[in-house]
Amino acid sequence: MSAGALSGAGPFGGLGIAELARRIRSGESTAVEITEQALAAAHSVGAELNCFVTVDDDGARRAAQLADAELVSGLDRGPLHGIPVGVKDMIATSGLATTMGSRHFAGDTPAQDASVVSSLRTAGAVILGKTQTHEFAYGPTSDRAATGAARNPQDLSRMTGGSSGGSAAAVAAGLIPLALGTDTGGSVRIPAALCGAVGLRPTQGSIDMIGAFPLSPTMDVVGPIAGSVADTALGWWALSTRPESSGAHWSLWTAPRIPEPGRVRGVRIGQPVCDLVDRVDQSARGGQQAAADALAASGAALTELALPELDETSGPYYDIQSAEAYEIHEERVRRAPELFDPEVLERLEAAARVPGWRYVRALDVRRRLRAGMLDKLAAVDIVLMPTVPLEAPVINQRDLDPNTGWSGVREALLALTSPWSLLGFPAISVPVPMGGETMLGSVQLVAKPGQEHLLLDTAALLENSLPGSPKWG
Numbered sequence: 220m221s222a223g224a225l226s227g228a229g230p231f232g233g234l235g236i237a238e239l240a241r242r243i244r245s246g247e248s249t250a251v252e253i254t255e256q257a258l259a260a261a262h263s264v265g266a267e268l269n270c271f272v273t274v275d276d277d278g279a280r281r282a283a284q285l286a287d288a289e290l291v292s293g294l295d296r297g298p299l300h301g302i303p304v305g306v307k308d309m310i311a312t313s314g315l316a317t318t319m320g321s322r323h324f325a326g327d328t329p330a331q332d333a334s335v336v337s338s339l340r341t342a343g344a345v346i347l348g349k350t351q352t353h354e355f356a357y358g359p360t361s362d363r364a365a366t367g368a369a370r371n372p373q374d375l376s377r378m379t380g381g382s383s384g385g386s387a388a389a390v391a392a393g394l395i396p397l398a399l400g401t402d403t404g405g406s407v408r409i410p411a412a413l414c415g416a417v418g419l420r421p422t423q424g425s426i427d428m429i430g431a432f433p434l435s436p437t438m439d440v441v442g443p444i445a446g447s448v449a450d451t452a453l454g455w456w457a458l459s460t461r462p463e464s465s466g467a468h469w470s471l472w473t474a475p476r477i478p479e480p481g482r483v484r485g486v487r488i489g490q491p492v493c494d495l496v497d498r499v500d501q502s503a504r505g506g507q508q509a510a511a512d513a514l515a516a517s518g519a520a521l522t523e524l525a526l527p528e529l530d531e532t533s534g535p536y537y538d539i540q541s542a543e544a545y546e547i548h549e550e551r552v553r554r555a556p557e558l559f560d561p562e563v564l565e566r567l568e569a570a571a572r573v574p575g576w577r578y579v580r581a582l583d584v585r586r587r588l589r590a591g592m593l594d595k596l597a598a599v600d601i602v603l604m605p606t607v608p609l610e611a612p613v614i615n616q617r618d619l620d621p622n623t624g625w626s627g628v629r630e631a632l633l634a635l636t637s638p639w640s641l642l643g644f645p646a647i648s649v650p651v652p653m654g655g656e657t658m659l660g661s662v663q664l665v666a667k668p669g670q671e672h673l674l675l676d677t678a679a680l681l682e683n684s685l686p687g688s689p690k691w692g
Contacts, residue, residue: 225268225372225392226415229260232393236302236450239396243301244290250301250345254283257303257347260394268370270379270388272308274348275315279303282345289343298453298475300343305389305398308349309356309382310441311430312336315346319432320354320364322558323551333430335399335441335458342457347395351385354563356401356434357544358382359409359632362614363560370614371414373658377611380413380632382406386444387414397445397454403434404540405606405636407442408648412606412661415650417451417678418444420636422668423643426458435543437582438536438640448649448678452478455671476672478679480517486677488514489524489599495634496529498624499608506651506660507605513684514603519677524602526595528588532638535581535588539641541570542578589642593667601677602665606648607632610658635663645671647678652687 227233230253242248258276265271286301311317311329313336318324332340339346351369353361361384362368369384371377372392379388383400387410390398400407402420411418419442426441433439443454456475490496490511499507515521545567551558552567559567596602609619612628625631639646644665651660664681666674 224375225264227391227393228264228372229393230256231396231446233446234393234396235447236298236396236453239302240298240300250283250286251280253301254279254303254345254347257395261348261389264392265389265394267375268372268388268392269367270351270369270385270392270394271305272318272320272349272351272366272385273316275346278315279345279347282340286343286345296341296343299339299397299457302344302397303347303395304339304344305347305350305386305395306336307383307386307398307400308352309401309432310336310399312346312349315349317349318365319356320352320366322365323555325365329430331430334427335431338457338460339399344457350383350389350398353382353384354560355432355548356382356403356406357563357566359405359629361385361410363562365560368614371611373415374611376613378413378614378616380410380607380611383444384410387411387416387418390414390444390446391416393446397443397450399454400442400444401431401434402440402442402640403438404536404633404640407444408606408636408646408663409632411444411648413611415659416444416446417448417647417649418442419451419455419647419671420640420645421455421459421671422645425669433547435540437539437543438643448478448647448675448682451647452476452675455675478675480676480680480683483673483676483680484518486519486601486680487599488519488521488601488603488677489596490521491526491529491602491604492523493526493529495638496604499605499635500610500623502610502653502656502660503605503608505653507603507662509651509653509660509685510603510649510662510681513686514681517680517684519680521603522599524595524599526592528591528595529638531584531588532641533634535584536637536641538573538577538581539585541573542575545570545573585641592642596667600666600673604663604665605635606661606663607636608634639665644668645674647674649678649681652685654687
């Protein structure tokens with residue numbers, strides 16, 4: 220398949236949530252009509268991308284009918300009312316199979332929604348279906364799952380990145396305007412970067428994780444993936460805001476704060492100097508330079524910032540994730556190892572060999588690195604760096620040229636995102652159009668914990684400043 224084969228091919232390619240909401244409220248369209256478009260695209264283009272595990276035709280139609288009826292009766296749940304949304308297959312949905320991408324949970328149907336799904340429904344969103352995940356979210360490639368590999372809409376021979384590969388592919392292809400992922404080491408940001416979408420990892424602990432299947436509980440968080448910064452902000456708003464009741468009008472919610480570039484035109488941005496960033500390839504360097512130039516032209520103050528702490532994060536990240544993941548899966552590994560994908564099983568068996576003293580020490584190192592990083596970042600508002608150090612590898616690729624400096628695809632994909640997961644900082648991946656290139660580049664913006672508003676405003680400044688960047692309506 221050629222590059223760009225299915226990017227934006229669906230009904231919502233370049234069409235934002237605000238415009239869809241306007242059409243629904245003006246009577247130009249209905250939630251039912253928009254949902255039918257999404258369902259048709261999920262069954263056609265979605266099948267080529269293998270980005271959906273389950274499409275809930277009947278449930279989505281009922282939810283869309285209810286959304287239209289509520290608006291007629293005067294009940295407006297806000298900007299997501301009647302908007303089709305995908306949910307990663309690691310997140311429980313009542314009455315709809317949630318399989319974690321594994322034969323261990325084939326056909327498993329939860330009785331209750333995860334808290335984040337409940338929040339989406341209360342906001343009026345229509346749950347279209349469940350999106351593909353790397354098995355148990357234990358991998359950054361999304362080509363190891365009981366349902367097969369997800370495919371990148373920019374080039375179907377390439378991987379989506381993971382583990383939220385189905386969500387990123389569905390959004391980047393325009394099949395849905397918004398999807399949920401989970402991010403432990405980069406599982407929202409990596410596929411957003413490789414597929415050409417926007418993906419936000421919120422501050423650790425800021426999102427209710429009840430009903431989201433864990434991988435590494437001290438680093439897991441749910442985050443939104445969308446086609447624009449504004450739409451990503453609406454997803455984060457729904458996940459992080461609680462209305463007073465399930466029948467609440469929008470007026471009873473904390474109103475969504477739309478990202479506004481004008482708020483941050485003098486923002487101080489630090490570009491890390493460290494070994495990890497020195498090892499990125501030419502495409503990643505080009506993306507960062509394009510983003511830096513655009514931000515500087517828009518009034519941001521850029522400076523280099525020595526952050527050797529980033530080079531110290533891979534060991535504690537591996538030890539913490541390994542110990543916590545194996546604790547979750549120990550019984551399954553012992554009783555039914557044959558039901559795992561062989562690569563995922565191999566990773567779990569390696570995780571079992573991490574001794575307890577290394578886990579305890581890694582927790583202590585994390586505390587030290589976090590404190591040091593907060594001190595260093597007092598000099599800037601935002602960190603700018605590549606999201607991933609290379610273009611999307613082909614599906615099933617694991618080896619890299621030794622001259623790249625990476626031991627393999629997994630290490631490379633996680634290298635620049637996992638440090639911020641370890642430290643619990645919020646981060647967002649933003650696409651960067653690259654002149655003459657067939658694949659979009661990407662950069663990652665990082666803020667201090669709890670500063671998602673600043674992060675989203677800066678991401679909007681970047682998005683609006685980049686030549687050729689889509690301005691979704």
